[in-house]
Amino acid sequence: MTLTLGIDLGTSAVKCVALAADGAVVASGQSSFQTFREAPGQAEQDPASWVKATEDAVRQTMTGRDDEVAAIGLTGQLPTLVCLSGTEPQGRAITWMDARADDWAAGRLDEAFRQKTYELTGMPIDGRYLAPMLAHHRAQYPSSIDGILSAKDYLCCALTGVRVTDPSTAAGYGVYDFTTGQWDDGLCRHWVLDPALLPGLMPAASVAGRLGQDAARRLGLKAGIPVHAGAADSAASAYAMTGLEAGAVSVTTGSSTIIMDASIQTFLDPKRRYLLTPHARARVFGREMDLLSTGSSYRWLSELLGWPDGEIDRRATASEPGAKGLFFAPYLAGGEQGALWNPDLRGVLHGLTIQHKAADIARAYVEGVQFEIRRCIDILAETQPVTRIIIAGHATEHPATMQLLADILGRPVTPYTHVSPAAIGAALIAMPEMTAHRQDTETLTPSAAANIYDDFYARYCALFPRIAESRS
Known part of the structure; x- marks a missing residue:
């Protein structure tokens, strides 16, 4: 072979x-x-x-x-x-x-x-x-x-x-x-x-x-x-997951979360909310936003609560949509580079009371990360329709987290289950006859909870980054 x-x-x-x-x-x-x-x-x-x-x-x-x-x-x-x-x-x-x-x-x-x-x-x-x-x-x-x-x-x-x-x-x-x-x-x-x-x-x-x-x-x-x-890891991952398909957005979760689409047009953003990155193939560009610390903060929160890997996702299912009024802004890397390009942003846990349980904190954290992913995708959708979303990383191991993401985004979400889309993308770039690495995985569609999350998302955006900025 x-x-x-x-x-x-x-x-x-x-x-x-x-x-x-x-x-x-x-x-x-x-x-x-x-x-x-x-x-x-x-x-x-x-x-x-x-x-x-x-x-x-x-x-x-x-x-x-x-x-x-x-x-x-x-x-x-x-x-x-x-x-x-x-x-x-x-x-x-x-x-x-x-x-x-x-x-x-x-x-x-x-x-x-x-x-x-x-x-x-x-x-x-x-x-x-x-x-x-x-x-x-x-x-x-x-x-x-x-x-x-x-x-x-x-x-x-x-x-x-x-x-x-x-x-x-x-x-x-x-x-x-x-x-x-x-x-x-x-x-x-x-x-x-x-x-x-x-x-x-x-x-x-x-x-x-x-x-x-x-x-x-x-x-x-x-x-x-x-x-x-070869290419940058963001471009390689997106290439493996979407094959440069217009309207497809890759969400790659690791130490950070990278959101990226592909276009033959050079869409510069008047507010500089995303990077315009040369893609894995010539004359194609990716609009990229990087949430700095999603994987790192996931490990931090797990260690803080004394939980094994994956327990945050499992505990989050024990809470309810909206985490009983708790909101978690996951800006824990000392700034953010997603849709909010601001080095002064800091993490915020808002609405905490003695009635809240550890499961509510877990739910608020997962929702906070997914609200930031939605913030990024909504910006991409302003100038180019988003037709499908493919996600890679630890969330694909938790069906409830994947369904939550589909509900918060209000769009179908398809898991990409291989451990390293970037490495696959690097290999595909060296194989000019190949374009994408397809997987037969089930697409999750938004449930009835999607309508509820429109309201929670609006409340989250009203809070953040306003609270963080007022304290910076």
């Missing part, structure tokens, strides 16, 4: 899948790595741990198989900064979760520059893009650095020795002009970024290089396998 490997360098683990020529997933593996949080706002990772986790995930995937690997596709977390000297990383990588550059960057962003950046890049710029990250943290790196890469691009370099990026990942550098397909000199000057530090640009489906001898030995593969440039 001839296989294509898809490798997803995610926020907490590397996931690998092997796809047959017909797109079927025949094997998978994954391996986690550490995030360092030694100071307020810090979130750093060791690039060497990414490479080791990639080796482990690929070997798990290929254990017991003697199939031929025809190609490798890549995707990864974004934006995450790696500084290089040659092909060697200099110090730790600063991940997209790191908030230390937020205030510093905000002081260098007036309204005119924010609007100019959005019109050129499609990005509502802040301190979590690579250019401002480097400008803020430059002193912690040696003066000898001669390049910067994002996480996926660094993995490509480690496998092939080539320093390149694709348009969807380039958007995370904060200086990529999607209108020209090139790095913008003016934006580079603003962030005091030498353009010579930036990687070469190529389409996501292009072959970036060939698997080197040493990398092949560590992965247990043959040298010379073509490694494709």
Whole structure:
């Protein structure tokens, strides 16, 4: 059997899948790595741990198989900064979760520059893009650095020795002009970024290089396998789940939740409420909104209440719609980047009384996350009809949570059950004859409770972010 490997360098683990020529997933593996949080706002990772986790995930995937690997596709977390000297990383990588550059960057962003950046890049710029990250943290790196890469691009370099990026990942550098397909000199000057530090640009489906001898030995593969440039994890996931179908919206839940559609038109939002991201294929764009801490806050709340994974969903069913008047704004990452692009937002539990039970808190949390998903989808629907919604992640394991989402959105919802749509998307990008990874799963339609949730959603929107803003 001839296989294509898809490798997803995610926020907490590397996931690998092997796809047959017909797109079927025949094997998978994954391996986690550490995030360092030694100071307020810090979130750093060791690039060497990414490479080791990639080796482990690929070997798990290929254990017991003697199939031929025809190609490798890549995707990864974004934006995450790696500084290089040659092909060697200099110090730790600063991940997209790191908030230390937020205030510093905000002081260098007036309204005119924010609007100019959005019109050129499609990005509502802040301190979590690579250019401002480097400008803020430059002193912690040696003066000898001669390049910067994002996480996926660094993995490509480690496998092939080539320093390149694709348009969807380039958007995370904060200086990529999607209108020209090139790095913008003016934006580079603003962030005091030498353009010579930036990687070469190529389409996501292009072959970036060939698997080197040493990398092949560590992965247990043959040298010379073509490694494709790949795409950002949001674009790769959406590509696997929707195949660029107009009107289809992918909702990918992990450490964060990514909402994304596809269009051949460049719909910039006058209020800068979403990112306009180059997609996995040329001349297609995705409108993207990222809820920063849904998976992270889910784990936090589970640990706070002493519950095992999945208990929040189970307990939520013991409460009632509207959680007995309790509302939970899930802005727990120190800001938000969904429909509300505001670094000052904070989590709020509103309406709490001694009559409320733990199940009500669980219900309010789940509803709060889903209200934010609806806020994002409603904005996308303002300029392009939303015909179907496909969701991936832990919610697909809980039928009641899936039905709740259909009711809150007021739209049919289809679960996508594979553990890593991003890794599948990376493999599909390296398979030009494939477009999407279809699954035979049942679509859930809104129930009678959908009408009730229109009122609860309106009350939620009236409360948030008004309360958070009044306290910021």
